Amino acid sequence: MRDAAKRRGIETVWDRSAANVACKFGLEGLCCKNCNMGPCRISAKTPRGMCGADADTIAARNLARAVAAGTSAHSDHGRHLVHTLRMVAEGATDSYRIADERKLFEFAELYKIETRGRAVLDVAKDLARALDAEFAHAEAPMKTLSQAPLKRQAVWEKAGVKPHGIDHSVVELMHRTHMGVDHAFDHVERGTLTTAIADGWGGSMIATAVSDILFGTPKPVLSSVNLGVISKDHVNIVVHGHEPALSDCVAAACEDPAMIEYAKGKGAAGIRLSGICCTANEILMRRGVPVAGNFLQQELAVMTGAVEMMLVDVQCVMPSLASVAACFHTKVVATSKLAHTAGFETVAFSEERAMDQARTLVRSAIDNFANRNRDKVEIPESRVDFVAGFSVRAIHEMLGGRFRATFRPLNDAIIDGRIRGIAGVVGCNNPKKNLDGSIVPLVKELVANDVLVLLSGCAAISCAKAGLLSPEAARNTASPGLAEVCEAIGIPPVLHMGSCVDNSRILSAACDVLREGGLGEDISDLPAAGAAPEWMSEKAVAIGHYFVASGMLVLLGSPLHVTGGEKLDGFLTRGVEEAFGGRFAWSSGTAEQVKIILEHIDKKRAALGINAKRSRVLLDMKERRALDV
Ligand code: XCC
Ligand code: SF4
Numbered sequence: 017m018r019d020a021a022k023r024r025g026i027e028t029v030w031d032r033s034a035a036n037v038a039c040k041f042g043l044e045g046l047c048c049k050n051c052n053m054g055p056c057r058i059s060a061k062t063p064r065g066m067c068g069a070d071a072d073t074i075a076a077r078n079l080a081r082a083v084a085a086g087t088s089a090h091s092d093h094g095r096h097l098v099h100t101l102r103m104v105a106e107g108a109t110d111s112y113r114i115a116d117e118r119k120l121f122e123f124a125e126l127y128k129i130e131t132r133g134r135a136v137l138d139v140a141k142d143l144a145r146a147l148d149a150e151f152a153h154a155e156a157p158m159k160t161l162s163q164a165p166l167k168r169q170a171v172w173e174k175a176g177v178k179p180h181g182i183d184h185s186v187v188e189l190m191h192r193t194h195m196g197v198d199h200a201f202d203h204v205e206r207g208t209l210t211t212a213i214a215d216g217w218g219g220s221m222i223a224t225a226v227s228d229i230l231f232g233t234p235k236p237v238l239s240s241v242n243l244g245v246i247s248k249d250h251v252n253i254v255v256h257g258h259e260p261a262l263s264d265c266v267a268a269a270c271e272d273p274a275m276i277e278y279a280k281g282k283g284a285a286g287i288r289l290s291g292i293c294c295t296a297n298e299i300l301m302r303r304g305v306p307v308a309g310n311f312l313q314q315e316l317a318v319m320t321g322a323v324e325m326m327l328v329d330v331q332c333v334m335p336s337l338a339s340v341a342a343c344f345h346t347k348v349v350a351t352s353k354l355a356h357t358a359g360f361e362t363v364a365f366s367e368e369r370a371m372d373q374a375r376t377l378v379r380s381a382i383d384n385f386a387n388r389n390r391d392k393v394e395i396p397e398s399r400v401d402f403v404a405g406f407s408v409r410a411i412h413e414m415l416g417g418r419f420r421a422t423f424r425p426l427n428d429a430i431i432d433g434r435i436r437g438i439a440g441v442v443g444c445n446n447p448k449k450n451l452d453g454s455i456v457p458l459v460k461e462l463v464a465n466d467v468l469v470l471l472s473g474c475a476a477i478s479c480a481k482a483g484l485l486s487p488e489a490a491r492n493t494a495s496p497g498l499a500e501v502c503e504a505i506g507i508p509p510v511l512h513m514g515s516c517v518d519n520s521r522i523l524s525a526a527c528d529v530l531r532e533g534g535l536g537e538d539i540s541d542l543p544a545a546g547a548a549p550e551w552m553s554e555k556a557v558a559i560g561h562y563f564v565a566s567g568m569l570v571l572l573g574s575p576l577h578v579t580g581g582e583k584l585d586g587f588l589t590r591g592v593e594e595a596f597g598g599r600f601a602w603s604s605g606t607a608e609q610v611k612i613i614l615e616h617i618d619k620k621r622a623a624l625g626i627n628a629k630r631s632r633v634l635l636d637m638k639e640r641r642a643l644d645v
Contacts, residue, residue, distance in 0.1 A: 017243065017316040020394055026343055028315050029334065033447035044580030045075030051195035058580060069199060075581030076201035077193040079557070080208040082577075084189045086558030087211050089331055090517050091182045091219025092354075093259055095151060097226040100261055102144035103367045104230065105137045111265055111370035114140055115232040123225045127159055140229075147222055153184035160217050164523075165530050167538035168567060172213065175595050177206055177565065179214035186211055201584045202591070209565045209596070216562030221520040227298065228407070231264050234301035234514065236414070236507075237405040241480040243313065244399030245306035246320050250288035251279045251385045253378065254308055254317055257329030258515065260298035262351050262365050263291070265374035266327065267299050275375070279382045287378065292317060293332045294473060294515035301405050301514050309481075310452075310474035311552075312445040315340045318348075321392035325381035329365070330355050332444075332553065345387035349377065402485035404476070404512035408524045414505055423532040425505065426468075430543065431534050431626050434497035436466035437617035438529075440522045440563070443548030443556045444474050446574075452478035454549035454573045457606040459484060463494045463509040465614055468501075470525065473516040475548070484510045519559050522546075523566060536624055540567030540597025543620040545613045549573035560600065564588075567597035569616045571609055575602035 041047040049055040056065030127146040157178035179185040192198035255263040270289045290308040299305040329352045338359025350360040416422035429435040455478040490502035494509040593599040621627040
């Protein structure tokens with residue numbers, strides 16, 4: 017499709033990336049425009065800004081603001097869902113319902129909301145109110161933090177990084193980084209870590225939980241991925257962005273037999289819905305809707321010439337879609353009240369009328385089918401089947417069965433060394449790297465070295481395209497030990513856990529593994545690591561920080577924009593480990609990345625006393641009976 021773009025003279029992200037001369041000061045974190053005495057740029061000749069701020073102060077403040085923005089994105093998304101939950105509870109919309117009562121009750125218990133004998137909607141109303149309160153400032157730290165292991169909570173207490181509200185932590189961090197306030201880089205960084213904790217253990221966790229309550233907790237589901245899911249015979253609608261509220265209704269509308277008949281009446285074979293980025297991941301996880309591609313493929317999807325409508329909501333939507341779409345009949349429709357872009361049509365999403373809006377949009381996409389220019393249609397054949405839908409509950413049930421769901425078999429496999437450790441590989445694509453070219457080789461190497469991999473976001477889509485998310489992948493790519501465990505349970509060695517806010521599922525999984533016993537008492541004890549080989553967004557910066565604050569090693573494929581602040585860089589890659597047990601590492605080559613992750617995992621195994629790979633003994637029946645107690 018990139019060749020096709022060249023042939024047709026359509027500019028893409030790669031053209032702009034090749035033409036871009038990245039600013040060295042920006043890259044190293046050394047440009048400050050926090051006041052109008054500047055902008056100031058730090059160099060050997062000018063080691064301080066006008067106010068006297070040095071490289072570390074400036075880089076730390078810039079980093080803090082990136083984390084504040086990333087946290088805001090995840091958390092505002094969470095807040096919108098809480099709003100939807102409240103509207104459902106109050107009967108103000110019939111476009112949604114409580115899809116998972118069990119999850120509602122589980123989450124309500126966290127807030128000590130009475131559930132026994134009460135109407136579901138009353139519990140939902142109380143929960144929505146309690147969740148709303150997590151955003152504002154409160155005297156006590158956020159309640160969601162209590163889901164973390166006790167030891168981790170103590171670490172946060174001691175370091176003074178427990179957030180007292182999501183919005184509050186963001187506002188405070190913006191205040192601290194205003195000209196003339198917080199100048200000690202390590203102190204700024206504590207504020208940054210506090211805000212990131214409010215993201216991972218707050219805003220993101222709330223977004224995941226409320227999505228599960230409203231749309232259902234994911235279960236393993238079969239789907240397919242890559243641009244080949246776009247069908248030349250069907251009306252194609254592509255949803256893109258992050259918030260699932262409208263796209264869930266669009267998915268329902270696309271399944272409506274009357275709507276399918278309407279499409280057939282217009283000469284199409286039917287309606288093909290697919291997605292890009294995390295809106296795709298959301299409706300994939302719960303409905304098995306196919307995925308057209310990840311972040312860098314958004315322009316290419318439009319370039320197939322077969323997309324009648326692309327619906328975009330928030331985050332990771334390129335404004336360039338307008339000029340690509342202008343070469344075709346594709347309508348790009350912005351559906352969030354927050355996000356308008358020149359050249360996109362707009363529809364202001366409303367929870368009350370969501371289902372009606374979805375139907376109107378789908379009908380308008382069908383009407384646009386007649387405008388498709390068949391000569392311009394060019395759809396690559398690539399299309400791969402895969403399995404997604406691995407929520408923590410789904411993993412529990414796969415490991416132990418519906419009635420005795422447990423992590424025990426997983427913990428045992430880690431303890432006896434068939435699984436060496438766990439890696440969370442997450443995050444974006446970046447045109448500075450080959451598309452998927454850092455994510456896929458890393459994941460392949462990890463599973464070949466006995467590491468079970470948990471995925472989310474665009475990285476999950478990368479691996480799906482590479483065929484790593486099929487149960488057969490265990491046999492083809494995983495080491496014998498890992499393959500044996502995966503085949504026994506019936507899971508791929510690489511598990512798709514959802515969208516970017518669903519990185520909170522990885523935190524929850526870590527807590528459950530610890531609760532199961534035998535692998536330490538804190539997340540920092542686990543033989544586990546995180547990686548974002550192709551990260552690009554500010555959200556990824558926030559995610560990296562909350563994993564570090566939770567005690568994990570986080571490996572990034574290119575450094576955060578801090579390398580100009582030597583002390584800050586040292587703090588993030590070494591110093592922070594003392595108080596938090598986690599740290600960052602930057603590395604761009606797969607071989608070195610694997611080495612860093614495996615060394616970390618082995619170090620943790622040694623500390624747990626499980627480093628010696630036990631040779632497994634085959635027992636005969638007599639010996640087995642002797643073991644039975
Ligand atoms: Fe965006 Fe979530 Fe990054 Fe993909 S991975 S490019 S943030 S869609 Ni989170
Ligand atoms: Fe320059 Fe200081 Fe103003 Fe930043 S805050 S622009 S370093 S004077």
